[in-house]
Amino acid sequence: MSDIERRTKTVELPPTITVRELANSIHSSPIEVIKNLMSNGVMANINQQIDFDTAAIIAAEMGYEATLETQENEEEEQGENPLWRQMIAGEDQVDLVSRPPVVTILGHVDHGKTTLLDAIRHTDVASGEVGGITQHIGAYQVELKGKTITFLDTPGHAAFTAMRARGAQGADIVILVVAADDGVMPQTREAIAHAKAARVPIIVALNKIDRSNADPERVKQQLAENGLVPDEWDGDTIVVPISAKKQEGIEDLLEAILLVAENIDIRANPKGKVIGTVIEAELDKSKGVLATLLVQNGSLKVGDEVVAGVAFGRLRAMFDHYGRKISKAGPSTPVSVMGLSEVPPAGELFYVVNSEREAREMVNERQQERGKTSAAAKSVVTLEQLFDRFQAGEVRELRLIIKADVQGSLEPIVSTLDEFSSGDININVLHAETGNITESDVMLAAASKAVVIGFNVSADSAARRLAEAEGVSIRLYDIIYRLTEDVEKALKGMLPPEEKENVIGHAEVRAIFRISKIGNIAGCKVTDGEIRRNCRIRVLRRDKIVHEGPISSLKHLQEDVREVRAGFECGIGVKNFDEIEVGDRLECYFIEKVAVEEPVF
Numbered sequence: 001m002s003d004i005e006r007r008t009k010t011v012e013l014p015p016t017i018t019v020r021e022l023a024n025s026i027h028s029s030p031i032e033v034i035k036n037l038m039s040n041g042v043m044a045n046i047n048q049q050i051d052f053d054t055a056a057i058i059a060a061e062m063g064y065e066a067t068l069e070t071q072e073n074e075e076e077e078q079g080e081n082p083l084w085r086q087m088i089a090g091e092d093q094v095d096l097v098s099r100p101p102v103v104t105i106l107g108h109v110d111h112g113k114t115t116l117l118d119a120i121r122h123t124d125v126a127s128g129e130v131g132g133i134t135q136h137i138g139a140y141q142v143e144l145k146g147k148t149i150t151f152l153d154t155p156g157h158a159a160f161t162a163m164r165a166r167g168a169q170g171a172d173i174v175i176l177v178v179a180a181d182d183g184v185m186p187q188t189r190e191a192i193a194h195a196k197a198a199r200v201p202i203i204v205a206l207n208k209i210d211r212s213n214a215d216p217e218r219v220k221q222q223l224a225e226n227g228l229v230p231d232e233w234d235g236d237t238i239v240v241p242i243s244a245k246k247q248e249g250i251e252d253l254l255e256a257i258l259l260v261a262e263n264i265d266i267r268a269n270p271k272g273k274v275i276g277t278v279i280e281a282e283l284d285k286s287k288g289v290l291a292t293l294l295v296q297n298g299s300l301k302v303g304d305e306v307v308a309g310v311a312f313g314r315l316r317a318m319f320d321h322y323g324r325k326i327s328k329a330g331p332s333t334p335v336s337v338m339g340l341s342e343v344p345p346a347g348e349l350f351y352v353v354n355s356e357r358e359a360r361e362m363v364n365e366r367q368q369e370r371g372k373t374s375a376a377a378k379s380v381v382t383l384e385q386l387f388d389r390f391q392a393g394e395v396r397e398l399r400l401i402i403k404a405d406v407q408g409s410l411e412p413i414v415s416t417l418d419e420f421s422s423g424d425i426n427i428n429v430l431h432a433e434t435g436n437i438t439e440s441d442v443m444l445a446a447a448s449k450a451v452v453i454g455f456n457v458s459a460d461s462a463a464r465r466l467a468e469a470e471g472v473s474i475r476l477y478d479i480i481y482r483l484t485e486d487v488e489k490a491l492k493g494m495l496p497p498e499e500k501e502n503v504i505g506h507a508e509v510r511a512i513f514r515i516s517k518i519g520n521i522a523g524c525k526v527t528d529g530e531i532r533r534n535c536r537i538r539v540l541r542r543d544k545i546v547h548e549g550p551i552s553s554l555k556h557l558q559e560d561v562r563e564v565r566a567g568f569e570c571g572i573g574v575k576n577f578d579e580i581e582v583g584d585r586l587e588c589y590f591i592e593k594v595a596v597e598e599p600v601f
């Protein structure tokens with residue numbers, strides 16, 4: 001094979017892929033992939049999902065050029081869990097009508113997402129009809145110039161990613177809130193990566209322009225550096241200056257949304273098959289399961305038989321975002337519904353089926369299918385994390401994988417351990433999960449030089465065998481403070497040993513002897529302690545240090561000696577220092593390295 005042929009091995013990868021699948025695709029072993037991710041600063045286990053960009057970097061390092069699978073391929077593969085877009089593709093094109101765009105708000109913490117959502121809600125004139133109060137159901141709609149926009153009301157990347165992970169792609173447009181006084185921050189970049197990966201257009205809301213330290217030009221520069229070139233600089237990204245707090249620029253932002261929506265094909269068939277996404281859901285003591293659903297195709301009706309993941313049921317009642325009872329909801333409408341058998345996870349797709357029997361069959365099939373895939377496959381490592389870790393550089397850290405019996409004990413353990421991190425040493429919890437210690441935990445630990453800690457759990461025999469073979473330490477605890485105490489000790493064991501100086505004696509220079517080839521020798525009297533040949537000398541002149549360094553020679557009565565005690569005279573040569581003078585005081589000392597604590601793990 002020629003060099004060129006070797007370099008042009010290509011592989012098609014989906015937008016997200018597990019470590020195991022990636023290894024298969026590039027004919028490598030999962031351990032190799034994990035190691036490669038590690039050397040790029042990403043800790044992942046075998047079932048972990050990584051995004052396309054990260055996978056492409058790893059593939060490139062292993063000699064493959066990765067291309068993103070085309071949408072058709074992706075949809076074919078997800079036949080069991082089709083995207084709503086696929087649904088629409090199957091609809092009779094003449095029945096398709098444009099529907100309101102669904103918008104989600106992303107951005108760095110404190111940049112004003114919540115304030116903006118409130119400000120937008122207040123612009124809604126229709127809310128006046130019911131006293132201006134909208135119910136919090138995780139989504140709401142506003143109207144502008146006779147057109148409707150649907151907003152998802154849970155800002156944050158987790159919700160957006162949860163939808164993506166299930167192929168739901170709940171939003172048509174992302175509003176990226178960037179505070180004009182703070183600029184592009186890590187979560188801003190993360191949001192850009194999420195939106196780009198989902199191929200959802202971004203509109204930037206340049207918030208807090210009322211602040212005296214707002215610097216919009218700087219932020220635009222940063223946005224451009226992150227691939228969002230503002231339209232005023234001939235780019236594709238609309239940047240709308242706003243003040244969410246003073247409710248300024250909100251209408252401009254809504255107009256920008258309508259403008260972008262016109263340019264993307266946002267259509268659905270209100271008469272078609274009903275499909276949508278679960279926005280949020282909870283168990284209400286008196287009403288049972290309350291779920292907010294976003295209808296994406298078709299029209300949802302009271303009495304419909306709905307399946308969402310493994311939850312199903314006949315819809316008993318339906319409410320709009322004002323809390324008004326409604327009987328029918330078309331595409332892009334968020335509704336709160338009662339009647340599901342259990343709480344479906346946010347981001348889950350829902351469908352209307354013909355009968356309860358069909359619903360039960362679908363749920364049974366899914367339960368069997370789900371038993372096979374681990375929950376770990378749901379968390380996604382992003383490209384942003386990869387870059388952040390690159391930039392962070394190497395840090396001294398104690399890497400841990402923590403398994404605990406219940407979430408309730410996992411959280412306090414992780415937060416206590418996090419507090420131990422100091423500037424010098426970090427605790428890096430690579431993975432924290434409930435459940436027994438398994439082979440895959442040990443594999444991750446082996447690849448990442450981590451310690452596995454179990455609280456009220458055990459390690460199965462396969463995990464133990466692998467740990468022994470790979471030299472991975474597994475520590476089991478049943479008392480939290482013992483666990484945290486040991487980690488603290490382990491951390492101290494990792495600290496560089498402290499250097500301690502021990503002064504052992506002083507001498508006074510009374511004469512200087514010039515000896516050819518050797519240089520100046522100080523004729524001294526030891527005033528206290530002792531002077532040792534293998535120690536260091538500090539030369540003090542009128543209490544100022546003029547030199548520090550090792551002794552080159554130590555003589556007593558012309559003889560080389562190892563030490564000279566107080567009261568005796570001696571000749572001292574100081575290495576690389578010839579400027580010694582009568583009257584100088586010599587201090588003899590040695591440096592001791594003291595380990596702060598013995599390592600525990």
Ligand code: GDP
Binds near residue numbers: 207
């Ligand atoms: P989130 O974390 O992104 O949801 O941010 P919040 O909406 O909670 O806002 C964070 C802080 O910024 C709050 O104290 C808001 O009052 C303040 N804030 C939000 N928007 C603006 C704005 O336009 N101007 C000013 N001066 N402050 C704002």
